[in-house]
Amino acid sequence: MLIGKITRRLYAYFLASKKTLYNFLLKLLSNIYQLLNKKKYSSLFFENLLSNRATLDSVENFIEKKSYESSNDLYGLPRNRIKYINKKINQYPTYTDLLTFFPKALKLKNINYVEIGVSVLKNFYQISNSVEMSTLYAFDINDINPSIAKNFKLTNENQNIKSYNYKSNKIHYYKGDVFNHDDLKSFSKLVDKANIIFSDANHSPEGVLSEFDFLIKNILDDNFLIYYDDLNKNIENAFNYIVKDLGSKYPKIKAGSFLINGWLGQNEKMHRNGFITNTGYIEILERNNVKLLDMRIVK
Numbered sequence: 001m002l003i004g005k006i007t008r009r010l011y012a013y014f015l016a017s018k019k020t021l022y023n024f025l026l027k028l029l030s031n032i033y034q035l036l037n038k039k040k041y042s043s044l045f046f047e048n049l050l051s052n053r054a055t056l057d058s059v060e061n062f063i064e065k066k067s068y069e070s071s072n073d074l075y076g077l078p079r080n081r082i083k084y085i086n087k088k089i090n091q092y093p094t095y096t097d098l099l100t101f102f103p104k105a106l107k108l109k110n111i112n113y114v115e116i117g118v119s120v121l122k123n124f125y126q127i128s129n130s131v132e133m134s135t136l137y138a139f140d141i142n143d144i145n146p147s148i149a150k151n152f153k154l155t156n157e158n159q160n161i162k163s164y165n166y167k168s169n170k171i172h173y174y175k176g177d178v179f180n181h182d183d184l185k186s187f188s189k190l191v192d193k194a195n196i197i198f199s200d201a202n203h204s205p206e207g208v209l210s211e212f213d214f215l216i217k218n219i220l221d222d223n224f225l226i227y228y229d230d231l232n233k234n235i236e237n238a239f240n241y242i243v244k245d246l247g248s249k250y251p252k253i254k255a256g257s258f259l260i261n262g263w264l265g266q267n268e269k270m271h272r273n274g275f276i277t278n279t280g281y282i283e284i285l286e287r288n289n290v291k292l293l294d295m296r297i298v299k
């Protein structure tokens with residue numbers, strides 16, 4: 001019995017070390033690629049990127065220890081990575097740079113932005129500082145992170161919805177669960193129409209399909225970008241199903257996936273991200289000299 005226990009422990013340790021080593025190597029490769037990448041982005045894209053870095057620099061601490069420990073899932077930020085949340089990010093694009101560039105590139109005004117899984121509001125706060133006269137909707141299983149919410153002016157509080165003004169934007173924070181269909185349905189009534197939807201909550205096929213069926217497909221505006229973080233192998237089939245489903249209603253949509261930095265920038269390995277859009281955004285990015293690494297077109 002003791003030998004069995006020791007063997008199981010050693011095996012678990014071996015698996016954990018293998019994963020750590022694998023992630024370390026991928027992070028190293030990502031950093032080498034970023035150092036060698038001498039691409040000169042268009043000034044429009046680069047100014048947008050610098051403005052996002054300035055927003056990050058304006059925040060001293062994204063999350064207080066007390067709020068972090070009070071979250072059942074630690075705001076989706078594992079203990080071994082919290083040390084990176086306030087670390088400076090280099091000038092290689094992150095998903096936030098792509099999301100904030102979308103309305104600028106397409107000259108969209110008064111946008112409706114939806115983020116499913118906002119965590120400590122790191123990406124959401126950069127969006128809030130990037131757009132004007134827009135309405136931004138956040139959905140998360142956690143309470144809003146007070147370290148960032150203190151910058152917003154609370155205008156209304158009703159059950160699980162908190163509303164704020166921030167600069168010229170309106171913000172609605174909905175506390176809900178992507179596995180609860182009633183939450184998603186009442187959130188979709190609140191949103192009505194969205195131009196940008198960022199899916200970054202529960203990265204399982206069930207989670208992604210639930211939010212698609214009960215929220216995303218009912219709120220698409222005339223020009224839309226649906227953006228997925230962590231489009232790993234386990235949700236590839238769900239992503240393909242979503243592309244097929246939308247393709248029957250919007251025959252001209254384009255969809256694919258690529259590698260890019262996430263919320264911790266160069267401090268972790270690149271993420272595989274996915275997009276679905278009925279606009280020419282990918283061609284616009286190419287014209288702005290933004291190369292998306294290992295692009296795999298699905299449609």
Ligand SMILES: C[S@@+](CC[C@H](N)C(=O)[O-])C[C@H]1O[C@@H](n2cnc3c(N)ncnc32)[C@H](O)[C@@H]1O
Pocket residue numbers: 073075076077115116117118119120121122123124139140141142176177178179200201202207263
């Ligand atoms: C990776 S974090 C989001 C990071 C954020 N989008 C950013 O870029 O700054 C994922 C968030 O989704 C939340 N989440 C996980 N499962 C969820 C669920 N079933 N319903 C709603 N939110 C969930 C986590 O608590 C966490 O706050």
